Amino acid sequence: MTAGNNMFDDCAVTKSPRTLSTPQHRISDPRLWSISTHLQLFVSIGTESGSWTNAWDINECETGAHNCESNEICENTIGSFKCVTKCSPGYKLIDGKCEDVDECSSKDLHKCDVRAECINTVGGYECECEEGFDGDGKNCQPKSSCRKNSAICDRHASCNIFLDICDCKTGYTGDGITCHDVNECDAKDKPCPGEGRCLNLDGGYVCCKDGQDDATCIK
Ligand SMILES: [Ca+2]
Ligand SMILES: [Ca+2]
Incomplete structure (x- = not known):
């Protein structure tokens, strides 16, 4: 039996020969076809004996079978995985580069007091209490008491x-x-x-x- 017959034609959305490559195994076989549905992708292999086996995608990031460095994040892909640069806190990956996050652009991204000004810095941010208020910027208290003023x-x-x-x-x-x-x-x-x-x-x-x-x- 060869791949490409009508065994999966009914559910096939895309059908193309592919190489399955993970650190665990590498299968490169002209009889290897990937069939993707909107639910999942699986790979069918026409074996030497002529019977079919299905190989589901392995999530190397979950099984630990990846070789990403400590400064990288593992991202699972169908049939393989990729290592993406991990940015330090305060940075996010934009076009392959770790760029500063502007924490002041949204109140969800910083912890400045409502009585403080948020100042964005490279790799972080600072909070400065408004005039008349004292504190570390995350908590600002009035300098004088209302009894006095x-x-x-x-x-x-x-x-x-x-x-x-x-x-x-x-x-x-x-x-x-x-x-x-x-x-x-x-x-x-x-x-x-x-x-x-x-x-x-x-x-x-x-x-x-x-x-x-x-x-x-x-x-
Ligand atoms: Ca009212
Ligand atoms: Ca920043």
Whole structure:
């Protein structure tokens, strides 16, 4: 029996002679064909005896049968594997070169405090607390207490002089240094009874009657 007969024609998406090469074995045989489906690729070999055996791809990266260096990452490929340069932390591989990651480009990539400026550096990044704040950049605390200087509190907050902390006013949430409007309309328990439409406002909300536009409702 030779490869290329109709044994796999029904499921064949691509069909080409190929060489299977891994450190474990190397098969180069004109009767070796790869057949790929969208699920997996397997290789069928017409053996000397005429019977068929199927050889599934070996994941050399998982079995450890690869020869990648310690500064390389093993990536499995169908029928083989490849060694890809491993970049140091803070770098990523772009066009075969390890390039600096700009951690400041996304807040998911750095751990700077919201009160700190993120400064990208080659191979890393730095965080610098804003003026009026002290800390390592990952945690920034106001330099002066609000008891001494209530101006450090957000304009929607007031200083609790007993605790010496800034408290956001009703309708706002935050750490007191920065306060944001609460969107009451997003609350699980709908704030407007019946069919009333909830309209979020800065520092509060209103319930509008059916068919009422925003401007009329706010009046
Ligand atoms: Ca960087
Ligand atoms: Ca609100």
